[in-house]
Amino acid sequence: MSSSKPKAKPANRPSVRHPSHNHPLRVFKPKEEDETVCSGCELQLTEQAFKCTKSECDYFLHKSCFDLPGESHHKSHPDHPLTLLHSPPDDQSVYTCAACDQYGSGFTYHCSSCNYNLHVGCALLPETIDREDHEHPLTLLYCTSCKGREDTIFICSACEDTVSEDLWVYYCKECDYGTHVLSCVAEEDQESNEEEEEEEEEGDMSSPASRIKSLMKTRDEMAALQLEARIRNDANEAALDLWDQPKRRYYW
Ligand SMILES: [Zn+2]
Ligand SMILES: [Zn+2]
Ligand SMILES: [Zn+2]
Ligand SMILES: [Zn+2]
Ligand SMILES: [Zn+2]
Ligand SMILES: [Zn+2]
Structure with a gap:
């Protein structure tokens, strides 16, 4: 350069x-x-x-x-405008992002009526992305395609973890292929410093809990990939690279 x-x-x-x-x-x-x-x-x-x-x-x-706008009319939350807060709401130290289910401690797009929060990065996720390992573009959904269906759970096609029905996913309807919005690495060796070192066996489809653990392990890598995808699609020139926050949490 x-x-x-x-x-x-x-x-x-x-x-x-x-x-x-x-x-x-x-x-x-x-x-x-x-x-x-x-x-x-x-x-x-x-x-x-x-x-x-x-x-x-x-x-x-x-x-x-x-330069972020102070208010966002976001498609994920059509009933209310979202307000940009420069710190988590209600004097909390963190909030949970409704899109990716991870903590945030910086800016948030917030609806106070619903206690709805989005990372500003998640609020700017592109509506479609291309994945190298899928032939069709994937569309951003603001809940999984399984929402409201008691008989089905959404499994991320990339990491094979379950995705809670209210979380966002990237989805190809034609193939019923969908991933976490933090694009998942399919088969990548993950270094892990988690205190819990449970083996994650291939084909262990019966235990959502063990799947969640594995999801947590791969989380940071996913975040990196998500951001790469965003760079290519984002209209503003932000070349966001790495999620540098080790603390992640899940609730189910
Ligand atoms: Zn200062
Ligand atoms: Zn998020
Ligand atoms: Zn609301
Ligand atoms: Zn920033
Ligand atoms: Zn995944
Ligand atoms: Zn497809």
């Missing part, structure tokens, strides 16, 4: 204000190896970002997160 034309940099970079933070921010060029995380979406910073001007303050924002 070296540019041939030398460009003069302004001697004094202007600072800007953002309502999410008490101090002024300035333009910041993250180094990839630093894996700096955005304080808004909690994903790794990319080329265009802001940093707090106070050297002791680790507050960063993607430019795309800086």
